[in-house]
Amino acid sequence: MMDILQDIKYVIFYPSFFVMIIFPGLIAGGLFVLFAIWFERKIAARVQMRVGPYYVSRFGGIAQLLADAIRVALQEIIIPAGVNPTLYVIAPIFPLLFAFLPLAFLPIGVIPEQGSVFSAYYHSFFDPGVNMGVIAALPTEYSLIAVLAVEAAYPIFIILQAWATNNRFALVGAVREAYLSVAYDVLILMSVIATAVEYHTLDVAKVVQSGIPGIVANPLAAFVFFVGLIMATSRFPFEIVEAESELVTGPATEYSGLLFLLAMGGSYFGTYVYALYFAAVFLGGWYPLSGFPGAVILFLKAAVIVLFSVFLRSVYGRYRIDQALRNSWRLLLPVALASIVLGIVGGWLWIR
C-alpha cells in the first residue's frame, strides 16, 4: 500500500508532469488566468468610477468569471458556411498550445541534493551549468532562447486561425498581428541577447542563480522586454489585434462556445508564460530559495507582472497600428541597442 502511494507521489511530483499540468502549468495557470480576467474587470471598474462584478459570490463577485467560463463553454459551437470545418476547429487550439508550450523549457526552480520534495529527481534533472537539479519539464542549457523560439511560432497560428475563419475582421486582425510580431520579436530578442551577453550564459537557471536580478543588472533590457511582452500578448495600449471597438474580437470573431474560450485564452496564457519568463530572468526568479517554495516565489512575481499588465487596460487607450510600429522601431529599438551595449559593459566589468 505504501509503495503505491510512493509511486503516485513520484509520478505527481515528476517535474515534467508537475510543471506542465499542476503548477505552474495548466491547472494553476488556468485558475490564475480566470482570476486575472476578473481582476482586469474589477480594477478597470474601480478606476472608471464603476463597481464591476459584484453579485456572484460574497467577495466582490470573484466567481463571476468561473460562471462566465462555464456558460461560454456550454454554448453552441457554430461553424460558418464556407469554411473548412477541420481547420476551423483545430485552428484556435494551436495558438493556445504555442502560448503554453514554452513553459516546458523554462526552469521554475532548482533542486537541492537533499531536503526537497523534488530531491528524488536530482540526478535525472541535473543541470551542469548551475551544478544543481532544475525543476523544468525539459531541462536544457539553452532555455533562455528555447522559450522564445517556441513562443515565436504563436503569431503564425493566429494568422492560420484568421485564415481558417474566412472573416474580414479576423483577416484585418491577422495582418495587424503580422505587422506587430516583427516589431515585438525584435525587441524581445534584443533584450534577451543583452541579458545573455551580460550573464555569459543561455541558461535561465544560471542567470537566476547568479543572484543578481536582471532588472538591476540591465534595467534597459527589462524595460524593453516588458513593453515587448505587452505588445506580444496584445494587452493595452497595444491591444491592436483584438481591438474590440474596431474588429469585434479580431482573429476570434467567428468563434463561439468552447472554441471562443480557446481562441481568447491564448493571449492570456501567453501573458502568463511571458510573465513567468520575465520574473525568472529579470526579477530574480526563485533566488535564494529552492525546491517548491522557490517555484511559489517565482509564481507570485509572475502574478504581479500579469496583474500589472492587465491593469494597464484602465489607464491607456489603444494605439493605432502605425503609432505602435513607429514607437517600437523609432523609440524602443535604440533603447534595445543601448541595452545590448550596457549588457556588454556590465558583463565585461561586473558579472563574471
Add this chain to the structure above:
Amino acid sequence: MDQVKIREYDKNKNPFRLFGAHVAAVGEGIKHAIKPKTITLRYPDVSMTLPTNYRGMIRLYKDVCIGCSLCAMICPADAMKMTTWEGKKLPQINYGRCVFCGFCVDVCPVDALRETRVHDAAFQSRRELVFNPDKFNQDFDQTLPVKGTVRKVRAVIDENKGIRYVPDE
C-alpha cells in the same frame, strides 16, 4: 491610390518627457485603483431620493378631472386615451407607449394630472402596462425585491468628485 496623410500633434517629441508622461499616467491609474471615486449607485440596495419635480410616473386625480381630453390630444406617443368610466370621461394611460414628456401634466387646465417620483416598476405582461382610471387614480407603489431595507441616499454636488451621495432621512 492616394496617399493618406495622417496629421500628428507635435507634443512630447522628447523621449524622456514621453516616458515621464507614461509613468505619470500609470501613477494616476494606480491612485484611482487604490482610492476609487465610485459614483455608481448599488441600485436595488441603495436608492436615490429624487427631486420633487422629477418626471416619473403620472397619477390622475379623478375627482378634479373635467374630462376635457386635452391630455389625450397633446400626447405625442398616443399613450393617453379617453375612456368612459362610470359615466364620466376619464383618461387612461399605456406605459408601454408613454415617453414621460410631461406634456399632459402641463396642458391640464385643472391640474388633475401630476408627476410622481416613482420611476422603477416591473410588469408581468403588456396588458398590465395599461392603467385604467381607477388604477391611474392611485399612487403607484411596488415593493422592490430586496432583502432587508433599502438605504435612501441623496445626490449632492461635490467639487472634487462631481457627485457625492449622502444618506437621506
